[in-house]
Amino acid sequence: MSGEPFVGRARVNEASREGRDLELDADVVVVGSGAGGAVVAALLAEAGRRVIVLEEGPNVSVDEIQSMRPSQHMRRAWRDGGMTVAVGVGDTPTINVTMGRAVGGSSILTGGVCFRTPEHVLSTWEERLGLPQFSPAKLDAYFSEVERAIHVEEVPVEMRSRSTQLFAEGAEKLGYAIEPLRRNTMGCNGCGRCNFGCPHGAKLSVDMTYLPRATAAGAELWSDCLVERVLVEGGRAVGVEGTILTRPRGLAGKLGFGRAPKLRVRAKQVVIAAGSYHSPLLLERSGVGRASGQVGRNMTLHPAFRMFARFEVRVEGWRGALQSAYSRALESDGITMVGLFVPPGVLAATMPGFGTEHVRRAADVPHLAVFGGLIHDEGGGTVRRGPGREPIVTYRMAPADRARIPQIIRTMAEVFFAAGAKEVFPPILGQPGVGPDELRTLDLERIPALRLECSSQHPLGSCRMGRRPDDSVVDVDGQAWDVRGLYVADGSIVPTSLGVNPQLTIMALATRIAHGLRERPLP
Amino acid sequence: MSLFDRDARAFAEALFAGPEGPPPDERLRWLVADLADFLEQSGPRAWAVITGGLEVATWLAPPLIGKLPPLSRLSVEERCRALDKLEHSPAGLPLLAVKAILCILYYEHPDSLAEIGVTKPGESAPGCLVELRRPAASSGGAA
Numbered sequence: 329m330s331g332e333p334f335v336g337r338a339r340v341n342e343a344s345r346e347g348r349d350l351e352l353d354a355d356v357v358v359v360g361s362g363a364g365g366a367v368v369a370a371l372l373a374e375a376g377r378r379v380i381v382l383e384e385g386p387n388v389s390v391d392e393i394q395s396m397r398p399s400q401h402m403r404r405a406w407r408d409g410g411m412t413v414a415v416g417v418g419d420t421p422t423i424n425v426t427m428g429r430a431v432g433g434s435s436i437l438t439g440g441v442c443f444r445t446p447e448h449v450l451s452t453w454e455e456r457l458g459l460p461q462f463s464p465a466k467l468d469a470y471f472s473e474v475e476r477a478i479h480v481e482e483v484p485v486e487m488r489s490r491s492t493q494l495f496a497e498g499a500e501k502l503g504y505a506i507e508p509l510r511r512n513t514m515g516c517n518g519c520g521r522c523n524f525g526c527p528h529g530a531k532l533s534v535d536m537t538y539l540p541r542a543t544a545a546g547a548e549l550w551s552d553c554l555v556e557r558v559l560v561e562g563g564r565a566v567g568v569e570g571t572i573l574t575r576p577r578g579l580a581g582k583l584g585f586g587r588a589p590k591l592r593v594r595a596k597q598v599v600i601a602a603g604s605y606h607s608p609l610l611l612e613r614s615g616v617g618r619a620s621g622q623v624g625r626n627m628t629l630h631p632a633f634r635m636f637a638r639f640e641v642r643v644e645g646w647r648g649a650l651q652s653a654y655s656r657a658l659e660s661d662g663i664t665m666v667g668l669f670v671p672p673g674v675l676a677a678t679m680p681g682f683g684t685e686h687v688r689r690a691a692d693v694p695h696l697a698v699f700g701g702l703i704h705d706e707g708g709g710t711v712r713r714g715p716g717r718e719p720i721v722t723y724r725m726a727p728a729d730r731a732r733i734p735q736i737i738r739t740m741a742e743v744f745f746a747a748g749a750k751e752v753f754p755p756i757l758g759q760p761g762v763g764p765d766e767l768r769t770l771d772l773e774r775i776p777a778l779r780l781e782c783s784s785q786h787p788l789g790s791c792r793m794g795r796r797p798d799d800s801v802v803d804v805d806g807q808a809w810d811v812r813g814l815y816v817a818d819g820s821i822v823p824t825s826l827g828v829n830p831q832l833t834i835m836a837l838a839t840r841i842a843h844g845l846r847e848r849p850l851p
Numbered sequence: 852m853s854l855f856d857r858d859a860r861a862f863a864e865a866l867f868a869g870p871e872g873p874p875p876d877e878r879l880r881w882l883v884a885d886l887a888d889f890l891e892q893s894g895p896r897a898w899a900v901i902t903g904g905l906e907v908a909t910w911l912a913p914p915l916i917g918k919l920p921p922l923s924r925l926s927v928e929e930r931c932r933a934l935d936k937l938e939h940s941p942a943g944l945p946l947l948a949v950k951a952i953l954c955i956l957y958y959e960h961p962d963s964l965a966e967i968g969v970t971k972p973g974e975s976a977p978g979c980l981v982e983l984r985r986p987a988a989s990s991g992g993a994a
């Protein structure tokens with residue numbers, strides 16, 4: 329590809345409307361239509377392969393997004409309405425891990441932030457994990473290909489919200505460099521709505537780019553298809569089966585009885601791209617990767633903490649790009665600070681107190697600035713099968729990561745105070761705003777994990793790739809060690825935490841896997 | 852009124868009660884219906900998290916101020932005190948989920964946004980909310 333990206337709308341077959349069992353046949357079946365799956369689907373379809381993409385979630389079009397409140401987007405396109413968690417084990421907060429469940433996957437929820445994998449991370453992969461295939465020079469072509477396809481551009485300084493400007497002013501006073509972010513946008517007007525789907529089609533998530541390319545090249549994209557098992561015959565993947573997510577009609581459907589239509593796709597190659605929570609679940613259900621003992625382990629999250637700061641002036645942080653600047657001043661401490669903003673209701677939600685206390689605080693919303701900090705974590709997450717369709721995920725924070733939480737909170741608070749904030753609201757449950765003196769007296773090192781508010785948007789690594797079958801789930805080409813023709817191509821294969829937002833890394837790795845598959849003859 | 856409606860309303864009345872008392876009945880009815888719609892669409896885990904959090908608030912908060920549950924039996928001021936205590940206790944986390952989702956919904960209502968000064972009377976909602984047609988009373992997710 330060269331020049332302008334291919335932007336359009338994908339043709340989506342809504343399986344729930346069919347009301348019948350589906351039996352399909354393809355060269356390649358891709359499970360999951362998010363950042364990883366969409367890339368593989370487009371590149372293989374363009375190479376002439378007959379591709380079928382199966383997505384559990386619904387199709388949410390730009391037209392629909394235009395008439396949705398943020399919470400309506402959450403109930404339709406976010407998994408569990410945004411309430412998925414990783415349960416903290418030991419001295420670890422329970423973490424709200426958000427992800428998409430729709431055509432386009434989590435890609436449609438992003439703030440559009442794009443980072444290449446930092447060089448020091450790739451050095452670790454090379455030196456510690458023995459993966460020289462992923463040096464910056466060797467990945468450069470894949471990154472460039474993705475950046476062109478999703479139009480990665482720098483956010484102009486004029487688009488910064490007042491919230492971000494204030495943080496930048498404080499950071500400058502304290503000597504922390506603030507740099508512009510790059511985002512995958514074209515014609516963005518800075519409405520700040522990105523996490524709830526872009527109503528203007530300006531965020532070039534995979535539903536606007538790779539998936540339309542895939543269907544234009546002949547791929548079939550099916551929504552509402554929950555894949556439950558990979559079919560394996562003679563050590564080779566030969567397809568998948570699952571359930572179509574629709575309520576059976578009539579009284580039986582209303583009462584929750586009746587048989588949901590089934591789905592079966594025969595294929596010569598199977599690519600799993602269901603994300604870091606669900607790819608390991610699917611492998612485990614299919615009995616794949618057991619010998620390694622690594623399926624569902626090693627998950628990293630980038631645990632993230634927000635800081636709100638109240639200023640005397642009106643900040644109206646919702647005006648301007650949602651995410652426009654970041655700081656890597658604390659990179660050597662394993663911390664990245666990234667600008668963000670959230671709608672007024674979400675801001676009000678974390679204000680302490682009830683009744684008049686809450687209402688008084690909520691009236692401060694127009695005066696609040698926000699910034700976030702994430703930890704370049706060592707891992708500690710485990711995905712296990714739960715009683716129903718969803719996994720049970722736990723996370724035990726490494727002591728070094730736990731020790732970074734007070735540093736994140738203090739640094740972001742000090743930056744806001746340097747910018748003139750009257751008080752800050754640390755991410756501690758029920759904690760009222762504190763001024764500079766009170767902040768110094770807060771014993772942040774001893775705040776119990778249960779009282780910390782922590783979130784994550786970046787689960788990674790639960791089916792990590794590696795050099796040996798005894799310490800990884802897939803090889804460097806994304807192929808499962810123990811089942812031929814079965815590939816994983818999503819965030820779950822990323823072998824370590826990145827310390828930066830991961831979509832570009834995931835898409836570059838998926839591009840590399842797709843190039844490999846294109847060159848390999850079909851069985 | 853179902854038990855869920857009763858408990859959600861008791862919580863919301865306390866959370867959003869200003870100096871003049873709880874928000875208007877029409878807005879509370881819309882909020883509770885919208886919450887039910889949210890949970891129906893978001894799936895069983897969201898339902899479990901929120902109803903679990905509501906149960907904790909309904910039954911555990913009143914004893915913290917020496918009162919008998921459920922929360923709805925208490926005056927609005929008592930409910931605020933009880934919930935505040937619960938928020939500072941180790942059981943504060945489930946409470947946060949309920950509070951968060953109620954706030955997200957409540958502050959999508961044009962009148963709530965105007966009350967906290969995000970919009971001025973007659974002004975349309977900021978772009979990050981995009982669309983905020985006045986919801987019909989008790990119309991669930993309608994907007």
Ligand SMILES: Cc1cc2nc3c(=O)[nH]c(=O)nc-3n(C[C@H](O)[C@H](O)[C@H](O)COP(=O)(O)OP(=O)(O)OC[C@H]3O[C@@H](n4cnc5c(N)ncnc54)[C@H](O)[C@@H]3O)c2cc1C
Pocket residue numbers: 359360361362363364365382383384385426427428429430431432433434435436437438439440441442443523553554555556601602603604606607610785786787817818819820829830831832834
């Ligand atoms: C709110 C939010 C903001 C973010 N912002 C940024 C950002 O600004 N920059 C950035 O780099 N990253 C961001 N991310 C992270 C980024 O979106 C993800 O890392 C990336 O999309 C993950 O890609 P993936 O292919 O692994 O999974 P996903 O994109 O999540 O796709 C997985 C898909 O598989 C489907 N699926 C799961 N199980 C099944 C099954 N059994 N059968 C069929 N389908 C299934 C899911 O429904 C989903 O659609 C953000 C994430 C969130 C949630």
Ligand code: SF4
Pocket residue numbers: 440513515516517518519520521522523525526527528529530531648649650
């Ligand atoms: S700021 Fe608005 S226009 Fe720009 S990408 Fe985000 S949602 Fe789209």
